[in-house]
Amino acid sequence: MRLYNTIHKKIEPVSPIEPDIIKMYVCGPTVYGDIHLGNARAFVVFDQLYRILLHSFKRVLYVRNITDVDDKIIHAAKEKHMSIDDLTTKTNARFQEAMDLLNVLPPTVQPKATQHIEQMIHMIVTLIEKGHAYVEQGHVLFSTPSYDNYGCLSQKSLDDLISGARVEVAPYKKDPRDFVLWKPSQGDDIGWDSPFGFGRPGWHLECSAMSHHYLGNTFDIHGGGIDLIFPHHDNEIAQSCCAFSVPQMASIWVHNGHLMVNHQKMSKSLGNFITIWDLLDRYDCEVIRLALLMTHYRHPLNWQYESTIEQAQNIYDKIKRSLDYIGHANKDEDVDADIISYLQDDLNTPLAIQRLIHLSQEKAPSLFKSAQFLGLFCKKKVISLSDQEIESWIHKRKDAKMVKNFQEADRIRTFLKDQGVILEDTKDQTIWYVS
């Protein structure tokens, strides 16, 4: 298994720190509103990575957090006149629904930030003790000059960061690049008591605290969107390496490219976003997943209305037809070996899908398992007839056709259609599928 490591800018072998076990942390959603298709891409990509890791190693510990305390959440709750708890609970439920629709496997753990405040406070105390953080006007800030390696992930030098600063520097910062570990909460704002006063954690801290809590000092893979490289992941590295006195937080850093609309990033602030729910009335959620995997995860995915999803639909239909043609019994074959090796080579889903199309054209028996490995054709539609009953009706219809009793043949086809089963005659056989 090989993966592109952002920190070294090259493809490297995945070799677990502890034998046979891979520990992976992926930055999850901030639950204040529905995820859009760009967010969904990240979770589908890392789900596919999770699947190939599960196949390639004995054990995989996969942690994906839920950010349920954040200024955006506070604002959204006020706007919607909801309690924070109510908003985050409902949004999280919608998120889980989306993951389920896209056939994203549940991670080993989905820790919530609010349930790890204690660990975060502990980290801050350590950082202050070690001289990497300071208290100023009720805020606790990380001192970026105290960490020589700051910016190692994004390759940003300290000077570049200053010259590029676009934002007013808060008065409580000793250095413009310092970032907040703890901020004070006023009035009825959400907050917790701490040695530094009533307040709440800065955004970057939770991932450091929770990844350490579940995966230890240094773990194998840390993932997220490309936009998280700086400052989020660089800040995580700074906090974790300083607090836990380790040279590196994770061995391999994996980042997925953006979903683009008209050559611009899909984002909530630009308003150019769609959600998977916007597509569900016209497209199967598995078609959405396929569309998201047809582009390599590190490349930008340009979402063209509607051709991107239409192409996925066409490919999906062709594979589905082949599956129907192969039949509904022959499903015990292993996943195609080429697909495994493509995925093991920096998660090359486009090549894997190309191979899947070829398997489909060849009507290969491994098609079903291979498609399922990519998270496709996992959802089974329920019908009242058993496979055997359907086959029996098809047989009766064949007999009727043999004696040119087309009336009876059409009657059977209509009967099955009413049950949700569609028959199609091909050159040498009759195939069926559930509508």
Next chain:
RNA sequence: GGCCGAGUGGCAGAAUGGUCAUGCAGAGGAUUGCAAAUCCUUGGACGUCGGUUCGAUUCCGGCCUCGGCCUCCA
């Protein structure tokens, strides 16, 4: 300004140092009680200028164009 990435046939979109993507559209054909669909064949491309090489769309460098990050962001 700094760091990073992308530029492929009519459209969309992959892989790749020499031979195939694939989907839609186009052309020709096959199959068919009906329905629905499928299959086969075929044309057409690699931003630009150099370099490395027996050979580059693929590797390297310059240039042009576009995008991302440098503020919250998957």
